[in-house]
Amino acid sequence: MEVCGTHTMSVFRHGLRSLLPETVDLIAGPGCPVCVTSASHIDSFISIVRQKGVRVATFGDLYRVPGFEGSLAQASACGGRVDIVYSPVDALQKAKDNPSELVVFLGIGFETTVPGVAATIQEAARNKVDNFAVFSTHKLMPPALEALFSDFSLRIDGLLCPGHVSAIIGVSAYEHLADNYSLPCVVTGFEPADILQGIIMLARQKRCCRSIVENAYPRVVTWEGNKNALEMLDSVFQVCDTSWRGFGVIPASGLAIRPEFDLYNAEKRLNIVSKEVDEPTGCRCGSILKGICTPPDCPLFAGRCTPLNPVGPCMVSSEGSCAAYYRYGTVREGKIMDHELQNG
Numbered sequence: 001m002e003v004c005g006t007h008t009m010s011v012f013r014h015g016l017r018s019l020l021p022e023t024v025d026l027i028a029g030p031g032c033p034v035c036v037t038s039a040s041h042i043d044s045f046i047s048i049v050r051q052k053g054v055r056v057a058t059f060g061d062l063y064r065v066p067g068f069e070g071s072l073a074q075a076s077a078c079g080g081r082v083d084i085v086y087s088p089v090d091a092l093q094k095a096k097d098n099p100s101e102l103v104v105f106l107g108i109g110f111e112t113t114v115p116g117v118a119a120t121i122q123e124a125a126r127n128k129v130d131n132f133a134v135f136s137t138h139k140l141m142p143p144a145l146e147a148l149f150s151d152f153s154l155r156i157d158g159l160l161c162p163g164h165v166s167a168i169i170g171v172s173a174y175e176h177l178a179d180n181y182s183l184p185c186v187v188t189g190f191e192p193a194d195i196l197q198g199i200i201m202l203a204r205q206k207r208c209c210r211s212i213v214e215n216a217y218p219r220v221v222t223w224e225g226n227k228n229a230l231e232m233l234d235s236v237f238q239v240c241d242t243s244w245r246g247f248g249v250i251p252a253s254g255l256a257i258r259p260e261f262d263l264y265n266a267e268k269r270l271n272i273v274s275k276e277v278d279e280p281t282g283c284r285c286g287s288i289l290k291g292i293c294t295p296p297d298c299p300l301f302a303g304r305c306t307p308l309n310p311v312g313p314c315m316v317s318s319e320g321s322c323a324a325y326y327r328y329g330t331v332r333e334g335k336i337m338d339h340e341l342q343n344g
């Protein structure tokens, strides 16, 4: 399983699947931050957009992701104020530029993204920017993997661990997975050679019946991770339960803003209570994120659900499996192949 959506995209973009022997299959995992954002959180985001005097700042990937109540794009079309930003710092600037409005940054993403959000909240506090807040739905990767592999019916032989998350949390964060679930783990970068090297290292472990954590990305990732980034994260956020699309609520898998920073906590400031809602009818994103099925197994794939008219988040996100299969994959003899190599 390649945990990360960036890996999935890179695998397809570079035609790596068609280089692999029949005995090696790659399954996408739960590492696309947009895809794992639950429909209930999307609905909460939309409820914020509908409030008077509030404007929402979000990464572009989230804009068209459907919840039960529609998407941010639809809420914006109905008159809501939604700004696409490239970083939380841009959102803070929006707050400085619009002092009469509350600017709410929608915090999604894993350990990679959170230190930057924490630094922005600290910056807002230092400069007394009171009209800025964050709705944190940030998530931690190891608890989700733990939840995934506690299900012993899942037949995964090894894990390509995400390079960018690992740059923050370190290689050591996966040791318990290798030990407790006899799961070979290799931290891998995103270039084609990085991914192929990771697959070879996993295959070697499998052949020797070993299950340890190895690092195929030492130019970026260390054993202990980025201490400064982890301290920054810890200074503003604390661990909480949170809901994941497809998984439901996973204990201790999310990050909430610490009470000292309540002024910057949009959920508290606006009294937002997220309610669990149903996934879009027929959409199998939840099962895809758990590696139970692949996009072509979804009856809506490439029919009712396309990148122009997405039904679920995995078709919207630039890291989503359904988008990757749609853009780069072709079904041939029951297997997904890659356009580039088939076409020479």
Ligand code: SF4
Binding pocket: 282, 283, 284, 285, 288, 295, 298, 299, 300, 301, 302, 305, 306, 310, 311, 312, 313, 314, 315, 316, 322
């Ligand atoms: Fe959901 Fe569309 Fe993917 Fe089906 S093809 S799982 S509806 S995103």
